Amino acid sequence: MVKLSVLVMFLLALGGCDRARVAPAELISEDQIPVKEYQIGVGDTLAVKVWRNAELSVSVPVRPDGNISVPLVGDIKAEGVSAEDLAAGITSQLESFIRSPQVTVIVTDPSSATFLQRVRLTGAVASPTSVEYQKGMTVMDLVLLVGGVTPFADGNSTRLYRKTAGGSKIYPIYLDDILEKGDLQTNYDLRPSDIITVPERLF
Numbered sequence: 001m002v003k004l005s006v007l008v009m010f011l012l013a014l015g016g017c018d019r020a021r022v023a024p025a026e027l028i029s030e031d032q033i034p035v036k037e038y039q040i041g042v043g044d045t046l047a048v049k050v051w052r053n054a055e056l057s058v059s060v061p062v063r064p065d066g067n068i069s070v071p072l073v074g075d076i077k078a079e080g081v082s083a084e085d086l087a088a089g090i091t092s093q094l095e096s097f098i099r100s101p102q103v104t105v106i107v108t109d110p111s112s113a114t115f116l117q118r119v120r121l122t123g124a125v126a127s128p129t130s131v132e133y134q135k136g137m138t139v140m141d142l143v144l145l146v147g148g149v150t151p152f153a154d155g156n157s158t159r160l161y162r163k164t165a166g167g168s169k170i171y172p173i174y175l176d177d178i179l180e181k182g183d184l185q186t187n188y189d190l191r192p193s194d195i196i197t198v199p200e201r202l203f
Helices: 083-094 139-145 175-181
Strands: 028-030 045-050 058-061 067-070 074-077 103-109 118-123 129-132 158-164 167-173 195-198
Touching: 045 067, 045 083, 058 067, 074 083, 083 103, 118 139, 129 139, 139 175, 139 195
Parallel strands: 118 195
Antiparallel strands: 028 167, 045 058, 045 103, 067 074, 118 129, 158 167, 158 195
16 A cells, blocks of 8 residues: 655644743744645745655756656646645656655745745644735734634744745744733734744643
């Protein structure tokens, strides 16, 4: 049975009663942005990894025609599909060449116009969504737009992932304080391609 694995990066903040707040000046640089159910677009860079077949594993950009080229497979459509669906398509074609291929597709550099002009809210919220960026939109605006958080949300461990020239930066968001106390210190103005992730509480 073919096993598909799709890597989606989720970073959870460390909890604690005496947790020290992270100032924006102490941001942590990362190489990847967490993306869930993201539709691949032209200009994105993908890492295609085939387990135990390093010679078939490649890092490729999505070309203007929407395709990528994979060893043995040749050209395959990547634009408009998820990483999971693309991995499934590559796996299906590799079955003619190798036994039980296990394929992972990772969006290592989401740079398509579709990605860059939207903001996303994922995790423990009423309706995870992707919306077109609007100037002046804030963290609270986006959270209220989707109907708020779930009862299991760890609001003060929320993180904002912002794409930069060197990868991404992670900003702490104290969402419970914003919604329940009116503390707007971390109610940041959003920028195109921002991703907000609200984790669930660890019981």
